[in-house]
Amino acid sequence: MSEVVFRAEGLRKSFGSLRVTDEVSLRLPAGRRHGLIGPNGAGKTTLFDLITGEVEADAGEVFLGGRSLNRAPPDARARAGLARSFQRNNLFPGLTVHENLALACALKHGIGHVFWRRLERFTALWQEAEENAGRLGLADHLGQRVSTLAYGTQRQLEIGLALVQEPLLLLLDEPTAGMSPEETSGILELLSSLPESLTLLIIEHDMDVIFGLAERITVLDYGRVLLEGTPGEVRGSDEVRRRYLGAAH
Numbered sequence: 555m556s557e558v559v560f561r562a563e564g565l566r567k568s569f570g571s572l573r574v575t576d577e578v579s580l581r582l583p584a585g586r587r588h589g590l591i592g593p594n595g596a597g598k599t600t601l602f603d604l605i606t607g608e609v610e611a612d613a614g615e616v617f618l619g620g621r622s623l624n625r626a627p628p629d630a631r632a633r634a635g636l637a638r639s640f641q642r643n644n645l646f647p648g649l650t651v652h653e654n655l656a657l658a659c660a661l662k663h664g665i666g667h668v669f670w671r672r673l674e675r676f677t678a679l680w681q682e683a684e685e686n687a688g689r690l691g692l693a694d695h696l697g698q699r700v701s702t703l704a705y706g707t708q709r710q711l712e713i714g715l716a717l718v719q720e721p722l723l724l725l726l727d728e729p730t731a732g733m734s735p736e737e738t739s740g741i742l743e744l745l746s747s748l749p750e751s752l753t754l755l756i757i758e759h760d761m762d763v764i765f766g767l768a769e770r771i772t773v774l775d776y777g778r779v780l781l782e783g784t785p786g787e788v789r790g791s792d793e794v795r796r797r798y799l800g801a802a803h
């Protein structure tokens with residue numbers, strides 16, 4: 555079994571009197587594709603917020619690559635190897651796909667001042683961005699402005715920007731939400747071509763996506779872990795079916 559790259563221990567969070575995350579623990583070995591499912595309001599997105607540090611936990615601890623992230627703000631957690639693709643868009647819509655990727659490459663190398671010069675002048679960055687576009691299935695869109703891309707392609711680029719950073723752990727919150735079946739299969743193709751070493755934690759309501767991709771799945775319900783198991787175990791669980799699969803899907 556691979557070394558554990560990510561560990562959350564006893565995470566707890568309440569909003570007022572509502573306990574949204576209740577003693578959640580999770581261990582992910584390197585390269586694991588792990589699904590996170592559960593009814594609306596189960597606390598899935600909040601768990602991501604606690605992992606990235608956007609929301610402060612009341613109790614519990616988060617480790618990445620053996621280091622405690624507890625006192626680290628979100629930007630330090632990102633530098634430690636945590637990447638997240640949001641449901642909301644974080645692209646530069648007025649720039650092209652090529653420029654967005656080149657900026658992500660610049661960030662990866664810690665080069666901030668490219669913002670003040672024409673990106674094409676940075677030949678190495680420009681080429682690196684092009685290579686990434688090829689890997690991400692975006693080569694045909696290189697010169698296109700992001701604002702003119704189809705919704706699914708924008709989401710694909712967003713995941714791509716996260717991947718450029720070569721994170722230890724990638725968090726995806728409903729990456730196929732609002733997508734057409736064709737766009738969904740584009741995302742699935744991208745996700746199945748990820749490097750084996752990448753660890754992925756993915757929230758998804760599309761059960762075909764989650765059961766097709768995840769090696770193990772954690773089911774959250776009212777902020778608690780209802781079950782963690784293989785897709786077969788999750789599908790076979792009466793409790794999961796009663797609380798989630800049977801009702802919503």
Ligand SMILES: Nc1ncnc2c1ncn2[C@@H]1O[C@H](COP(=O)(O)OP(=O)(O)OP(=O)(O)O)[C@@H](O)[C@H]1O
Binds near residue numbers: 569574595596599601
């Ligand atoms: N900042 C906040 N303040 C107060 N309550 C919040 C806050 N963020 C989330 N909640 C509440 O916490 C609960 C869990 O929300 P969360 O968004 O984590 O659920 P989810 O599992 O991601 O749901 P969905 O499947 O609908 O995305 C919900 O009841 C929500 O209303």
Ligand SMILES: [Mg+2]
Binds near residue numbers: 598599600
């Ligand atoms: Mg959510």
